[in-house]
């Protein structure tokens with residue numbers, strides 16, 4: 001029964017298992033629908049629901065004794081063209097946990113709960129894990145509220161929370177809503193479990209990452225009358241800088257990615273005078289991310305001034321100097337989860353699979369709400385395999401069986417922790 | 421008096437000479453205002469006005485005899501953040517010509533006229549010199565009508581012509597509205613006249629150019645969990661390709677520019693699976709543009725497949741192959757103007773300046789409506805200096821004195837040709 005429900009949830013109606021994706025940007029109309037469903041469903045399962053002033057929704061089922069609840073948590077928002085598992089699986093498995101407890105009339109020692117964190121993706125509002133960050137008091141409420149949507153729109157997190165009716169009255173803070181522990185079931189989003197033919201990842205920590213916006217200023221000019229040597233071509237410089245980020249990432253054994261780029265004025269026959277692009281840098285160690293940042297700042301300035309780096313300017317016509325400005329949008333230092341939670345997850349995974357060779361320790365390449373949860377309560381995560389390691393893509397896929405296995409590990413982890 | 425009026429027109433009210441720019445995209449509300457003004461003003465100067473079905477406006481002042489008119493022509497549309505001279509100067513000088521003729525009750529041999537061509541810039545609707553091209557029957561009316569605005573909007577040339585009331589009933593064709601000759605006064609948009617301390621350019625021809633849209637398909641993927649070697653990063657490939665276009669332009673002594681780039685899905689933590697960018701290639705000879713195109717097609721395919729070109733992939737991590745597709749948006753072969761018109765412009769320029777060392781022959785880096793006019797009637801152009809060679813930029817500037825000088829050369833050229 002447990003497995004059946006999950007299979008149902010994880011497959012879109014009338015769709016082959018890998019056919020569809022999700023586009024449920026944070027605080028959009030469809031996010032409101034999913035939230036309404038979450039509130040209704042958890043209330044029907046006997047929960048008390050609290051909404052805080054960053055829109056986090058905490059559903060709590062009472063236990064034998066009073067005290068902070070042990071939580072399953074994740075997020076219902078997705079990338080603009082995301083998959084059906086990233087975040088969603090953790091919430092659905094949490095709700096499935098509540099319904100199993102209810103159905104079997106299980107009394108837990110302390111309360112247990114499920115939390116849906118707002119804007120984990122950072123896709124529409126470019127701070128990832130935003131609202132677990134506010135709850136942890138690591139991101140200021142004001143800064144989160146005033147974050148604007150990408151793409152030049154005027155909506156802010158606060159205006160959208162008001163619009164969809166999810167600006168709650170409870171202060172967003174671990175002081176107002178303390179968690180006894182936080183367990184998060186998530187798809188791996190990478191290739192390791194699949195390629196090693198393993199079933200469950202016991203997540204011990206998360207790699208470091210930093211997000212930047214890089215702004216280039218050159219000069220608008222006519223494409224047909226401006227000789228190469230007279231140009232301050234912001235798009236050409238952006239192209240060289242992005243090429244360079246990849247080289248440095250290779251050298252540092254790190255990751256560098258540009259997901260958004262805008263330019264102006266945006267006309268076929270005008271050389272763009274302005275380009276702005278995002279840069280997402282990641283590595284297991286904070287020091288590597290810092291070193292990448294320092295190297296890139298130095299090299300971007302050199303390339304903007306016309307000094308060659310690594311032959312990028314070879315066989316090119318020297319142009320006019322441009323200016324490059326950096327803005328830091330988001331910092332997530334490397335995270336190590338709590339040994340108690342890691343131990344609980346490992347024990348549960350071995351019990352559920354019945355075969356410890358199907359279980360491995362791993363670290364996460366992606367950020368998760370568990371990063372911020374772990375700053376204020378014992379935390380760990382459970383990973384299940386991602387087909388071809390693909391995520392942030394409609395092709396994201398985890399088999400119903402693997403989803404159900406992960407959900408069982410989640411349930412057991414919460415119950416084991418509750419009993420501790 | 422002649423000079424005073426031009427000085428007035430060419431300076432925005434209350435603005436220092438270089439302080440302001442123009443944003444009058446083709447067929448926008450502000451284009452409608454400028455058109456209304458053009459129609460009203462030319463009618464008040466005794467002209468008959470004809471509007472064709474691509475929105476070209478022909479104002480004709482009768483002469484002693486019937487027959488095709490000798491025209492001054494250019495365009496009133498601008499770049500999204502353009503200057504106050506590109507196109508506009510040619511129209512204002514044409515109207516000033518009409519008003520001088522009227523004031524002094526000059527009777528010309530044949531009619532003379534002024535034409536405002538629709539969407540010369542190709543900024544909003546990405547075909548430059550669009551409507552002189554339709555008039556010349558070198559661009560199909562349907563194709564022009566159905567051209568959509570850049571940036572994902574739904575407006576087409578036809579829907580906007582209807583909306584602003586400039587979809588005329590006369591067929592756009594040199595057969596319906598024949599021109600005896602076409603003279604166009606324009607700012608140089610380049611640095612030569614200024615740096616040579618000369619005043620008037622006698623334009624003998626226009627360089628070749630081609631516009632393309634390049635579409636890259638890779639795969640959306642998570643920036644934090646996708647190792648460099650598993651990526652099909654469309655933005656990284658675009659960066660390499662744009663870097664390469666500049667190198668090839670250097671090698672061919674040509675120009676290559678990217679003015680528009682869009683990507684999807686557009687999220688900081690998703691590697692873009694799709695990028696689309698424009699490519700504007702120019703060179704004096706058609707053969708050079710063709711050679712550039714052939715080289716770039718070959719090299720783009722190689723780079724997309726992971727084969728290195730010119731060390732671009734050095735110190736990089738090989739990723740997955742991507743696909744690259746080309747679409748040709750616009751072709752303007754090299755143009756040579758008519759010797760009669762060139763002669764008339766040269767004689768007029770020498771007469772007006774009184775010093776032949778202030779006059780030089782030159783060729784145009786930018787396209788102009790005269791390119792298409794020249795396919796169907798004798799044509800030439802008059803250039804005046806551009807400060808710092810800057811154009812397609814609010815800083816575009818030509819001194820009032822140079823504007824007036826150019827206007828005198830235009831007037832004399834039209835009168836000389838009329839008498840021929």
Ligand SMILES: NC(=O)NCCC(=O)O
Pocket residue numbers: 086120121122128129365366367368642644689
């Ligand atoms: N799990 C996940 O995709 N989180 C988004 C935050 C990140 O970019 O890592």
Ligand SMILES: NC(=O)NCCC(=O)O
Pocket residue numbers: 222224269506540541542548549785786787788
């Ligand atoms: N004169 C001018 O800026 N024309 C626009 C067409 C081109 O791109 O050359």
